Amino acid sequence: MPSQQSLLLSEHYGKPDFAKLEGYKKHGGYAVLAKALKMEPKAIIDEVKSSGLRGRGGAGFPTGMKWSFLPANGEPRYLLCNADEGEPGTFKDRLMMERAPHQLIEGMIISAFAIGCKKSYIYIRGEYDFAKEVVAGAIVEAYKAGLLGKNILGSGFDHDMDVYSGAGAYICGEETGMISSLEGLKGQPKLKPPFPAVQGYLRKPTIVNNVETLAAVKYIIRDGAPAYKKYGTEKSPGTKLFSVSGNVVKPGNYEVVLGMPLKDLIFDLCGGLKPGRKLKAVIPGGSSAPVLTAEEAMKATMDYECLAQMGSMLGSGAIIVIDDSNSMVDLLQVIMHFYHHESCGQCTPCREGTGWLSKILHDIASGHAEVKDIDLVKKISEQMMGKTICALSDAAAMAAISFVTKFRSEFEQHLQAGKRTLGSSAHA
Amino acid sequence: MPKIKINGNEVEVPQGSTIIQAFKATGVEICHYCWHPGLSVAGVCRLCMVQIEGMPKLQIACNTEVKEGMVINNTSDVVKETVRWGLDFHLINHPLDCPICDQAGECGLQDQYMKFGQYDPEMAENKVKKHKVVDLGPTVVLDSERCILCSRCVRFTDEVSKTNELGIFNRGDRCEIGTVAGKPLANNYSLNTVDICPVGALTSKDFRFRQRVWYLKEADSICPGCSTGCNVKVNYNEEGLWRIRPRENKEVNGHWMCDVGRDSYKFVNLKNRLVAGKVGQRGSWQEVTATDAARSAGLKLRETVAQHGPDSVALVVTGQYTNEEYHRLFTFFTVNLESNNIFHWMNNPETTKDFDGLLFRGDRNPNTKGVVDALGSFALKAKWEDLQSQLSSRKIKVVVVAGPENQAVFPDMTEKITFFAQAESMIWLTAGQSEALNQTGAETWQIPLKTYIEKSGSFTNVQGKVQTFKVGTTIVAQAFTLSEVVELFSGQELNWNLRPHSLGGVKTNYSIANRGAL
Known part of the structure; x- marks a missing residue:
């Protein structure tokens, strides 16, 4: 596999007019919608199912399967686009919304048609002011062009779409947290069961999909599932946008096929590290994904299976590259501070555990801790795993466990160095 | 299954x-x-x-x-x-201030730690600081540091009282229960939040710092506060009653009771009670034992009937006594005295039908249904107007009044005392002291009665459900039930072995000892 970008979704992102309806149409925009509206809704779902498309938000759940959980009755249902891109290191949805809002809208109308939904919302992260403006503007354009509203393109299908702004809470990116927020409640995840597909927004069946997932639907319908499956690996088909940040020469969003070696992505596409630096670690899927050591990173391929096998995950596709100029202790402290700040406070292990971890990490970082505290971090984290309503607790725990396990010697050295420093200054 | x-x-x-x-x-x-x-x-x-x-x-x-x-x-x-x-x-962030916490002794954290915890804590960090002594409203105080954010109180105000005063503010370990500015926790069910709070975060202003719970005993009873008849448990010690909390009964009150009902321990306590018999009138009261008062009143009653016939006496009852007492009293009047002059004193007929949709009812008597049923079963049809005419025509010489146990719910108390005083003599059977009664000019016998917690019996609630209860404790040793008064009225002796002994005057828990374990 050549180490190059595969431009499917992002083919026209460089063209300024692509964000406007006219420009979008010039590049074949809404042609797929016209095609889809002539198809049987079930055929669209089947196409998505056989494409093997997996959710691009983080969990990687097969999209077609998610759709098929909807009850097969005429009950009103909702499609929510999760654009509350909050995972540290992720910035792909922002690009997609700012550069290609109609691509998302088209994908959403097709998806809504497939699942028989008449109303959808795009829940955009509070901080994404510009993206919100662009998407809201695009929706207005679409309404004017008869692409939204009653009887879309003469097909008899009605669909309404709205933008809803979050207020900047990470937890509102969790699908049920997002539903709570959209309902006007405090943004905190709901107890499952019932799952959103059965009882979601306003207690009606609801599908929540990521921006990239919904945009990809368009291409699956355009080219057909077999063509889409030509990209990527057998179990992780398709292309994916990776947000590469950290100590690389050319950070940014890269659309590549799934299964690309991480090494190629970092060293070819992103121009490698700065001169003289050595790779220390890579977080492959946002701050929730367990960190990979440099050796692991060199062997990893960017698909769901390989990373799962390595005990990490593809997550949202946020690759954070860490070279030897960084302290893993400081990094973990920052990550723990983030989860402490963002825990909704509903479930006790997460509410109390994230705070506890953050404080211990602060102590370790400032040298006011002992080696046994490193073990305590692991013990606390283990008890936070799989014990709560949503995965925020697991995310914090997995990050902490991977850091203190894989980089334990660095933590120990840090503590010893800290002691020496403290000791000498106290002496002086 | x-x-x-x-x-x-x-x-x-x-x-x-x-x-x-x-x-x-x-x-x-x-x-x-x-x-x-x-x-x-x-x-x-x-x-x-x-x-x-x-x-x-x-x-x-x-x-x-x-x-x-x-x-x-x-x-x-x-x-x-x-x-x-x-x-x-x-x-980890709980202050562990059990020695000064009101919940100690009935705390979920203490109990569950002893049962399921018993670990050595490893938390060495500073605890999160939160608000303490937060005034949530007229009845409840919050200590946010003790709160474990179980959300029971929030769900209660959302789902049961439907008043939505409480919410959880902020995120993560900075979360705190709170109210919205200008909307305090002020509803008639607010103290249920204290009951369901598994820790010492929510405490009752009325009860906090007054007793250590492990010194209190508990007895089951029925709330006398209104015609709903919530099942309750009463906490008491030798000094008296301290609080009332709900006891689960799916068919009557579920898990809850109202704040008004919780106040119905206050009138029971000694300082509000008539502790001995009193005979006389304004300015010339003579204190006698309750027994002597009852005997002499009985004599007066029987003499009056002998002299002027059965229509010269009348009985007025409120809906605050047990079915058994009504039965005994009505039997005495209709059979022994052959008088059908029995009248039902309704304290607030205009609000009787009121209901808040949850538990609290406008009829502030626990046994209105009971008294109405008893009147019916004795085929008594006397109307309040009859009493009025017979009193003004001086036909009635003696009025026996089984007055309100809880005088606070009888706003017409003073007015009615004047009204009954048109007769030559009044025999007041009453649990509480009444200044208005002490000011009466008519010759009056005041005979102390037991309250609901001091006797056994049954109330029929508004649904027609007959709910029995047992003796909880004794506050006034000399006090009688209406049935006991009737025995003395008719010249019989009481079984004194079954009576609570008076130790140094008035308070004793002897009845409990007689009854065995609670």
């Missing part, structure tokens, strides 16, 4: 039960805070974790429905360790 296995024992539980309900029904211990049988499932304390065969992760028992053949375990090491850590998470 699905058959399931809990810790190796096969049990059958109703279809649709959750695992925690199955545990409760079969008496198997399970640790939990946020789950409450009267509220929706929150699933946030994460303590009711169980292991279910075939499921990779532990599940919370409160949100998992039982299925036929489920094999459930909560005694495995994994579960125990999880619960221990779960408790630790609850406690």
